[in-house]
Amino acid sequence: MKLGFIGAGNMATAIIKGLLAKNFLPATDIYITTSSSEHTETVAKNLGIQSAHSNADLIEIADTVIIAVKPHIAPIILNEQRELLTKRKSVLISIASGLTLENLAELTSSEQKIVKVMPNMNVSIGQSVSAICGNQLITKEELDLVAALFNVVGSTYEIAEKDFRNFTALAGCSPAFTYLYIDAMSRAGVKNGLPKAMATKIAAEAVKGSAQMVLDSEDTPWDLIDKVCSPGGTTIAGLVALEEEHFMATVIKGLEATIKRDQELEG
């Protein structure tokens, strides 16, 4: 596989680092373009991979192309490159939120093989959780190969396209919400006298261990909550205070706002 990334920002560089770390592909088979040749050269040099002179050159070289630019830029590029993509019979992978398989086919051609993937930022540490679905032209082998690519940097769920928005909120965007939660906990630690760096590390380790507990345990999160709350103790006091401020409803509201925004981006 020769893999080309159109766009090499946060997501693409995280995916590339993960692929290189796990030796999924040799660095000689990974190509990138960015918004300027100068920037492309710098990023490619930093990652130890290949730069392409233009998006067209990249499509000529790569058999699998990941479009990893912001959702409002993707339509412009795909529209420009539609003929070449069809001619090359490339597999096109889109990680842009808000663009459906139908949108992507309209921007390219009815012959275009397309896989939609929603990874998350944790690709950079090999712990992404990604959703994947392909259009009707993608064979099972091609879809499995794309899944294998994203399995290298975490886990992959093949889901129906109608569930992508929900997945984007739950897994694509939620790292940001979790960072916010960790930072808020850390600030509580600072407010009560701990140094910030130490408080952040303690909060992050507590969240990491709690997430692992949910994954490993037969118990539901609610069962686990009950096990932490001693009768008349400290945790139940904190839990009630959080719920007085509608903690659960607020989290759900946050995720639903991302679902709504995803709908708006689709237009």
Ligand SMILES: NC(=O)C1=CN([C@@H]2O[C@H](COP(=O)(O)OP(=O)(O)OC[C@H]3O[C@@H](n4cnc5c(N)ncnc54)[C@H](O)[C@@H]3O)[C@@H](O)[C@H]2O)C=CC1
């Ligand atoms: N950041 C995240 O956690 C996640 C992002 N995504 C999706 O990934 C996509 C990329 O997001 P980020 O990496 O965060 O964006 P970013 O802003 O960090 O990177 C965008 C890249 O596109 C390049 N670019 C802009 N115009 C270009 C052009 N004409 N030709 C080639 N390259 C061009 C820029 O130089 C940059 O390298 C978005 O569509 C987003 O919806 C999906 C899941 C998670």
Ligand SMILES: O=C(O)[C@@H]1CCC=N1
């Ligand atoms: O904020 C965004 O639009 C992207 C999609 C998922 C995470 N970041």
